[in-house]
Amino acid sequence: MRIALFGDIHANYEALEAVLKDAAESGCTDYVCMGDVVGYNADPVKCLERVQSSGWPVVKGNHDEDAAGNHSLESMNPVASVALQWTRDQLSDDQREWLRTLRMVRQIEDFTVVHSTLDQPQSWNYVTNKFDAMSNFSYQFTDLCFHGHTHVPRIFVRDTRVREVMAGSVVIEPGKKYFINTGSVGQPRDGDWRACYVIYDMPSATVTFRRLEYDLKTAQEKIVKAGLPEVLAERLAEGR
Numbered sequence: 001m002r003i004a005l006f007g008d009i010h011a012n013y014e015a016l017e018a019v020l021k022d023a024a025e026s027g028c029t030d031y032v033c034m035g036d037v038v039g040y041n042a043d044p045v046k047c048l049e050r051v052q053s054s055g056w057p058v059v060k061g062n063h064d065e066d067a068a069g070n071h072s073l074e075s076m077n078p079v080a081s082v083a084l085q086w087t088r089d090q091l092s093d094d095q096r097e098w099l100r101t102l103r104m105v106r107q108i109e110d111f112t113v114v115h116s117t118l119d120q121p122q123s124w125n126y127v128t129n130k131f132d133a134m135s136n137f138s139y140q141f142t143d144l145c146f147h148g149h150t151h152v153p154r155i156f157v158r159d160t161r162v163r164e165v166m167a168g169s170v171v172i173e174p175g176k177k178y179f180i181n182t183g184s185v186g187q188p189r190d191g192d193w194r195a196c197y198v199i200y201d202m203p204s205a206t207v208t209f210r211r212l213e214y215d216l217k218t219a220q221e222k223i224v225k226a227g228l229p230e231v232l233a234e235r236l237a238e239g240r
């Protein structure tokens with residue numbers, strides 16, 4: 001079984017299509033979504049319909065929760081809050097209800113998925129270093145856990161201690177635990193504009209990161225045309 005794991009799509013349909021095409025061509029038969037289907041970019045409905053109609057396992061992201069709710073977005077940064085209000089207006093009641101009922105954590109095959117962290121999934125904490133990762137590992141009962149949220153691809157490993165290894169290709173070794181951020185499909189923030197996801201090849205116990213060019217120009221034009229803040233189009237090109 002070869003599984004594509006991807007998240008933080010953020011309503012970027014061009015990036016999502018590129019990922020799904022690459023995953024199919026790479027022999028993936030199963031797909032798992034790490035959440036944040038919507039928010040920031042211009043195609044929340046198309047991205048949500050694509051994910052929802054597939055029946056893939058999905059966990060809830062903070063933008064999914066915010067788009068589904070009616071609470072004030074004032075505490076959020078202004079650009080994200082403008083985009084989220086716009087997103088709320090695009091989605092139907094049924095689509096918002098679907099987002100609202102997504103689960104926070106799922107166990108699939110021999111691994112776990114969560115949008116942020118396993119220690120307090122509903123707090124949406126960011127894991128940016130090994131100390132943040134330590135808190136997660138205390139609650140991780142599978143050898144392998146995939147997550148998203150920071151939009152930065154990362155691999156944390158725990159054996160006798162917790163350390164970070166390069167986010168390239170890693171063989172999952174027995175007796176160790178792995179907490180892997182799959183990066184972002186639709187708004188990478190590691191300085192590389194290309195869409196990011198991972199392939200987990202179960203027979204060889206290998207996790208491999210993939211980076212893909214996509215139709216950036218179209219995605220940017222849609223953002224501007226929708227009247228969303230132009231900085232959202234600019235940041236896509238910069239990968240931040």
Ligand code: ZN
Pocket residue numbers: 008010036061063149150151
């Ligand atoms: Zn996100």
